[in-house]
Amino acid sequence: MAAPAAGLLGTGxxxxxxxxxxxxxxxxVSVVNVALPSIxxxxxxxxxxxxxxVGAYAVVFAGFLLLGGRLADVYxxxxxxxxxxxxxSVSSLVGGLAVTPGVLVAMRAVQGLGAxxxxPATLTIVTTTFAEEPGRTRAVATWTAVSSAGGAAGNLIGGVLTESLSWRWILLINVPVGAVTALAALQLLPAGRPRTGPRKLDLPGAVLVTLGVTALVLGVTQGQTHGWTAPVTVAALAAAVLALAAFTAVEARGSASALVPPHLVRMRPVRVGNAVMLLAGACFIPMxxxxxxYMQNVLHYGAxxxxxxxxxxxxxxxxxARLAPAVMQCMGARTLxxxxxxxxxxxxxxxxxxxxxxxxxxxLLGPxxxxxxxxxxxxxxxxxxxTSGVGEQDAGAASGLMNTTRQLGGVLGLAALVAVAAAQPGTAASYQAVFVAIAVVCAGVAVLACALPAPRRADTENGTGR
Structure with missing residues (x-):
């Protein structure tokens, strides 16, 4: 049975x-953090x-987000x-029952593929359901607030489940929640029509970007344990460069199935905005x-x-996050x-x-x-x-690209910061060095934001700040 149109049920x-x-x-992304010592x-x-x-989920998530965005556009x-x-949901079930490290890491990777x-589908649904300002900005702010809540609440939920039940329930809880969400989606989301014409997907591009990201993270990880001139480190980093260069060449051909259509990256807000998001992800996800x-190993807090x-x-x-649209109206996106x-x-x-x-x-509280x-x-x-100014036919690609840069920043930031912490493992000094490094990258975000387009008066008034 086809779902009723969004307008009949309410966009809310x-x-x-x-x-x-x-x-x-x-x-x-975050629910496993508190459970790591137990795991x-x-x-x-x-x-x-x-x-x-953490990394297996984040690497696959980042690598396949571009393909996920295009899937939403096409199918x-x-x-x-x-x-x-x-x-x-299925990978959460298998991961929650895992008895070996390999199975858990593999299922975390499959979770990342589902995610x-x-x-991208969730953000695309938001940006296409709320196509006009200022409702669009308020809807994006709500989506952003929930994203922030998910990252932060993961630690609380993970602590409650780990201490009251078992670390396994941080994954198993997704099964009933996923079932209820699926039933709601069948009722609320219109079936829609897939894109007409050939349904060709850029599978080579998806494979190349995933291989490149994985090799890059592996190279950074191997560098911290075996040294930066070790053969395994050099090989991984070289493979990363080759794979990402090949991905760039594949996308530059400008085919209709490209994961990143060239006209998207030629848009200055998209190009610079994604660079800003990359650095922001490198700060906030590893935090x-x-x-x-730090709380468990140094301060000896329980889960x-x-x-x-x-x-x-x-x-x-x-x-x-809920206040952000009102603040944007006062000072514009770039300044904010x-x-x-x-x-x-x-x-x-x-x-x-x-x-x-x-x-x-x-x-902890003051900072x-x-x-x-x-x-x-x-x-x-x-x-x-x-996302503003991107046509509906490319909404999935733009959403996938933005989510990719955020997650890629988190993966690379985590790998690099683990290397920073490894200099004095398990001590308060190691965490001090990590947070100094994050502060420096945040300052870099502020500098890079100056390259964003200046807000026009009309855009500032309707809340986009573009």
Whole structure:
């Protein structure tokens, strides 16, 4: 039975469904952080291999987001939404029952593939359902707030499930949630019509970009353990360069099936906005990983206490994401991005002063408020800048590209920061060095934001700040 049109059921319900699915996707980036020590003990991971519980999801997610975005354009958003949701839920079930490190990491990778189909579909549903301003900016702000909530709430939910049940439930919980979300999607999302004409997909491009990202992360990881001149490190980095160069050449041909249509990257807001998002991802995604380990390994918090410790990040981030459209009307997207990045940099610089004897208020709460204000205000103007002005036929590709750059930044940032922390493993000094590095990258985001187009008066008034 075809679903009723969004207009009959209310766009608010469609927005709620898209946000619920996006919450699941982002939640699974961070939900494992609090459970990492339990997972390490239960399955016997070593310190370097443990990062792949996070990294396998993020690498595949980043590598296939471009293909996932194009799938939504070609086969229809509801169909791809349901495909991704099914793959995500089944891999969560198998991963939650895993008894070896290899099975868990493999299922986290499959989860990433399902998420790569699901995430672009959710943003595309939002940007096509709310095509006019200012409703579009408010809808994107809601989607952004939910994304922020998913990243932050993952730590609390992971702590509650790990301490009250088992680390396995951080994955198994996705199964009933996924089933309910699928039923809602069948009722709320119109079936739509797939794109007419040949349904050719850029599979070579998807394979090349995934190989390139994976090899790059592997090279950075091997560099920290075997040295930067070791044959395995050099080989991985060389493979990354070759694969990404080949991907660039494939996309430059300008075929109709390109994952990244050349006309998209020629648009200055898309090109510069994605570069800003890449650096932002390198700051914010690894933050959850290192703060979680710091609270448990240095401050000796339990899993539940660690999750509760992230509540200020969650609450402040959501509130500021909801305020972002109003602030954009006052100062424009470019100014808001730069000022928010500088505020985040100040929060991370404050966070770098932590020590083994730090209290919660001075060591975590104060920095959390400052950095979360910056993070909450930052993502909405970047997302609006990247997606505004993109035609509906390329909405999936633009959404996939933006999600890719954010996740790629997170993967590379995590790998690089693990190398920074490895210089003094397990000590407060290692976490101090990590947060100093993140503060520097946040300052770089502010500088790069100056290359975005200046806002026009009309755009500032309707909330796009473009």
């Amino acid at each position: 319900r469609v927005l709620g469904l898209a946000c619920a699915a996006q919450f699941m996707v982002v939640l699974d 390490q003990t239960a399955l016997g991971f070593d310190a370097v291999g443990l990062q792949w519980v 229809g958003r509801r169909r791809v939404f349901l495909w991704g949701l099914g793959l995500f 790569a189909m699901l995430a 959850w990983y290192f703060l979680s380990l 539940l206490a660690t999750g509760i410790g992230f509540l200020p990040h969650t609450v402040v981030g959501i509130l500021c 991005i730069a000022s928010s990045a500088l505020l985040s940099a100040a929060g991370f610089a404050w966070q770098s002063r932590i020590g083994a004897s730090s209290g919660y208020v001075d060591g 959390a408020i400052v950095m979360s204000v910056g993070m909450g205000l930052l993502i909405t103007p970047i997302t609006t800048t990247v």
